[in-house]
Amino acid sequence: MPPSPAPPPPRLDELAPGVYAYVQPDGGWCLNNAGVLIGDDAVAVVDTAATERRARALRAAVAARTPRPVGTVVLTHHHGDHHFGTSVVAPGATVVAHENTRYEMARRGLALRDVWPGTEWGDIRLALPTLTFRDRAVLRIGALTVELLHIGTAHTTGDVVAWLPDRRILFAGDVLMPGCTPFALMGSLDGTLRAVERLRALEPETVVGGHGPVAGPEVLDATRDYLLLVRAAARRGLAAGLTPLETALRTDLGDHAGLRDPERLVANLHRAYAEESGAPPGTEIRSAPVFAEMARYNGGRPIACHA
Numbered sequence: 089m090p091p092s093p094a095p096p097p098p099r100l101d102e103l104a105p106g107v108y109a110y111v112q113p114d115g116g117w118c119l120n121n122a123g124v125l126i127g128d129d130a131v132a133v134v135d136t137a138a139t140e141r142r143a144r145a146l147r148a149a150v151a152a153r154t155p156r157p158v159g160t161v162v163l164t165h166h167h168g169d170h171h172f173g174t175s176v177v178a179p180g181a182t183v184v185a186h187e188n189t190r191y192e193m194a195r196r197g198l199a200l201r202d203v204w205p206g207t208e209w210g211d212i213r214l215a216l217p218t219l220t221f222r223d224r225a226v227l228r229i230g231a232l233t234v235e236l237l238h239i240g241t242a243h244t245t246g247d248v249v250a251w252l253p254d255r256r257i258l259f260a261g262d263v264l265m266p267g268c269t270p271f272a273l274m275g276s277l278d279g280t281l282r283a284v285e286r287l288r289a290l291e292p293e294t295v296v297g298g299h300g301p302v303a304g305p306e307v308l309d310a311t312r313d314y315l316l317l318v319r320a321a322a323r324r325g326l327a328a329g330l331t332p333l334e335t336a337l338r339t340d341l342g343d344h345a346g347l348r349d350p351e352r353l354v355a356n357l358h359r360a361y362a363e364e365s366g367a368p369p370g371t372e373i374r375s376a377p378v379f380a381e382m383a384r385y386n387g388g389r390p391i392a393c394h395a
Contacts, residue, residue, distance in 0.1 A: 095394065098142070100124065100149045101302060103294055104255045106232055108153070110146055112137070115268050115299035115348055118169040118207070118395035123162075123250060123259040123296055124150055127230020132160035134250045134259045135298070136173035138200075138395040140210025143173025150177075160184060160227065162236060163217060164261025164298060165244040166192035168200035169395065174215040184225065185217035186238050188246030193217070203379070204393035239263065241276045241369040242283040243298075251290055258290065262298035266307045268348040270314055273355035273378060276369030277315055284312050300348065314344045318353065322360035332357035333381045351382035351391065 096113040103109055108124040110133075115121070123134030131154055137143040150158060158178035163171050163185040171193065174183060185193075193216055201209050227234040227250075235251040243262040250259040258264075262271065263283050272280050288308045295303045317339075325335030336354045341347075355378050362371055383390050 095119065098145055098149070100153070103257055103296075103302070104252075106230065107252065107255055107257055109296040109302050110149060111302065112142070113301075115265065115301070116394045117349060117391060118204070118393040120169045120262075120298055121296055121300070122146060122170075124153070125229045125232055125234065126150075126154045126156075127228075127232055130160070130229045131156045131158045132162060132227060132229050132234070133158050133177060134162045135164055135170040135261070136161065136177045138169035138172050138393070139208060140173065140176055140212055141208065142395055143176035143212070146173065147177045157181075160229075161215075162227065162234075162248070162250055163189055164248050164250070164259070165189055165246055166196065167244070167262070168196075168198065170261070170298065171215070172198065172200070172209070172212040175213045176211075182219055183215055183217045184219045184221075184227070184236065186246035186248050187220040187222060189244070189248070190217040190220050190246075192244070192246060203375075207393045207395055239283040239286050240279050242280040243271060244275045245370040247275070247283065249287065251292075253290075256291065256293040257296070258287065258292035258294065259296045260287065260298065263287070264295055264297040264303075264307050264311055266295065266297045266300040266303035266310075268297070268300045269344070269350055269352040269356075270311055271349075271352045271355060272315070272359045273352075273373060273375060274370075275359070276363065277319060277356060277360045278363055279369045281312060281315050284308050284315075310344075314347070315356070317342070317344065318356045318360050319364075322357050322364055325357065326361060326364055332361050333384060336385055351385045354378060354382045354385050
């Protein structure tokens with residue numbers, strides 16, 4: 089097979105004065121988005137990037153907009169594609185996250201590199217959060233008010249969104265991923281459904297997901313509908329005595345068939361099976377066997393990191 093074409097380069101899209109989405113097409117594994125907030129007296133970013141090379145590109149994009157250094161980094165969750173580049177983008181910055189995110193970062197370290205050993209990670213160093221919170225915090229970046237909200241266990245146990253109420257802009261992390269398949273393996277399917285409704289109540293007009301293009305509130309419905317399909321499939325599969333992989337192979341994704349990374353259906357079914365069987369949200373499910381099953385769902389093709 090010919091090699092896949094290289095994805096388009098990242099871009100910095102202005103959403104409102106001082107508010108930018110750093111988008112890394114096409115949003116596949118390890119191609120995450122970030123937020124950039126520029127005030128008269130301070131600069132913050134929401135998430136960074138997976139590798140040294142990509143973090144340097146983000147740092148350059150910020151420097152092209154302001155001479156001020158990044159003083160604050162907000163992390164939406166503990167997955168390495170969203171924070172491995174923090175020490176490159178903003179050395180010495182205050183790193184803010186939910187307390188569960190700090191716990192998971194310290195526990196897992198840079199282990200994501202072992203999942204994709206062929207990736208050129210570069211010189212990345214773990215930058216643990218220096219400021220954590222449980223429920224809510226408020227960040228002031230010049231005239232921008234940024235509400236940091238822990239929305240429960242959804243994509244992970246420590247998901248934080250950055251909400252700009254005056255601009256009605258939501259940086260949702262991986263709880264919402266426009267055009268991409270949701271991923272609840274390390275969190276909760278039911279919890280994600282609850283998080284979607286909480287985010288809907290904010291009435292966002294612009295949504296920057298953790299992956300995929302900038303979107304509007306329609307991503308809330310798309311995420312809900314997909315997760316409801318997964319839950320229904322899990323209930324059918326359990327009743328029939330099927331494994332999550334067997335259920336995935338029998339599931340018609342319908343309108344969701346075009347989402348990026350459809351193999352995540354297998355992982356989401358593992359989480360749904362666990363919850364339907366009474367497991368609490370966030371109960372750990374070993375990821376290595378699930379990734380192997382996702383590869384089998386893809387006809388044997390291994391899950392590739394695109395960073």
